[in-house]
Amino acid sequence: MIIDGKKIAKEITDELKEKISKLDKKPNLSVILVGNNPASLIYIKMKKKACAKVGIDFDLYHFKEDEKEDVILDKIDNLNSDAKVSGILVQMPLPKHINSSKAIQRLDPTKDVDGFHPINVGKLLIGDDSAVVSCTPLGVKTLLQKSNIEVESKHVVIVGRSNIVGKPLAALLMQKKPNCNATVTVAHSYSKGLKDITRSADILIAAIGKPNFITQDMVKENTVVIDVGINYVLQKAEKTKIIGDVDFENVSKIASHITPVPKGVGPMTVAMLVQNTYTCFL
Numbered sequence: 001m002i003i004d005g006k007k008i009a010k011e012i013t014d015e016l017k018e019k020i021s022k023l024d025k026k027p028n029l030s031v032i033l034v035g036n037n038p039a040s041l042i043y044i045k046m047k048k049k050a051c052a053k054v055g056i057d058f059d060l061y062h063f064k065e066d067e068k069e070d071v072i073l074d075k076i077d078n079l080n081s082d083a084k085v086s087g088i089l090v091q092m093p094l095p096k097h098i099n100s101s102k103a104i105q106r107l108d109p110t111k112d113v114d115g116f117h118p119i120n121v122g123k124l125l126i127g128d129d130s131a132v133v134s135c136t137p138l139g140v141k142t143l144l145q146k147s148n149i150e151v152e153s154k155h156v157v158i159v160g161r162s163n164i165v166g167k168p169l170a171a172l173l174m175q176k177k178p179n180c181n182a183t184v185t186v187a188h189s190y191s192k193g194l195k196d197i198t199r200s201a202d203i204l205i206a207a208i209g210k211p212n213f214i215t216q217d218m219v220k221e222n223t224v225v226i227d228v229g230i231n232y233v234l235q236k237a238e239k240t241k242i243i244g245d246v247d248f249e250n251v252s253k254i255a256s257h258i259t260p261v262p263k264g265v266g267p268m269t270v271a272m273l274v275q276n277t278y279t280c281f282l
């Protein structure tokens, strides 16, 4: 069965739209962009569109590629203390001369809609419900929940241990809480016998960044397969196509459930950003 992330994301944003329409004041998402990274420009366009759809005000602060670090940090301070701003997002990657950890740590954690601030990461780890949980892990958890896929007592294998996907997702699914309680294995490029690890999964989550990395022989029959990967591959006539980390054509023949790329995890990430902005507003 193919999990329709786009449909589930729309159900979530429709509900949020309804709730936001009843508010006296609109939530505001303020985004800081430095430079003109083409992928960042696409992501920002998507985020702006998603906010407009649900009635969240969206402000973009677009700085030139060589803007000084201090100017960016001052802007963050300024947004932190602006009462009209509910959420702040610093679009990654930042140019090399700006320290991204410094920028993230400068954010007011209660406005950190990406959930990247160490306070939010720490709260997530200890199971504090006031944590702002980063959008992709929260999107994956919500996608599983809305698809009626139980994670409790299941063996979830996550391939990838980044700070934005693999690690927070592992922390989230292993919590001693409803819709969590999974046994989680996190694999990475130093893992030995990867195929044996992935074949032992009830739920396999790929967050690697390598097109078609998870092949059919790495997946046991009736596994739930969630593909977080977004890879731009060059096609004929200079056209690019987006594909995931999973060989969808062949793995979909044996998986019990599988997310496509696009229209799988991607729309859920954007829906969770909107949801986090609403939650930070409350």
Ligand code: NAP
Binding pocket: 136, 159, 160, 161, 162, 163, 164, 165, 166, 187, 188, 189, 190, 191, 194, 207, 208, 209, 210, 228, 229, 230, 231, 265, 266, 267, 269, 270
């Ligand atoms: P990342 O920071 O590059 O991390 C990739 C992870 O994959 C690392 O932990 C790496 O291991 C592991 N890895 C690489 N090669 C491997 C191999 N041969 N065997 C086992 N593990 C291997 O990437 P990310 O930011 O987590 O993103 C992962 C993918 O998800 C990318 O395609 C990205 O575009 C996509 N993404 C999608 C969304 C969405 O909304 N759908 C959101 C965020 C990211 P090491 O740690 O050992 O290097």
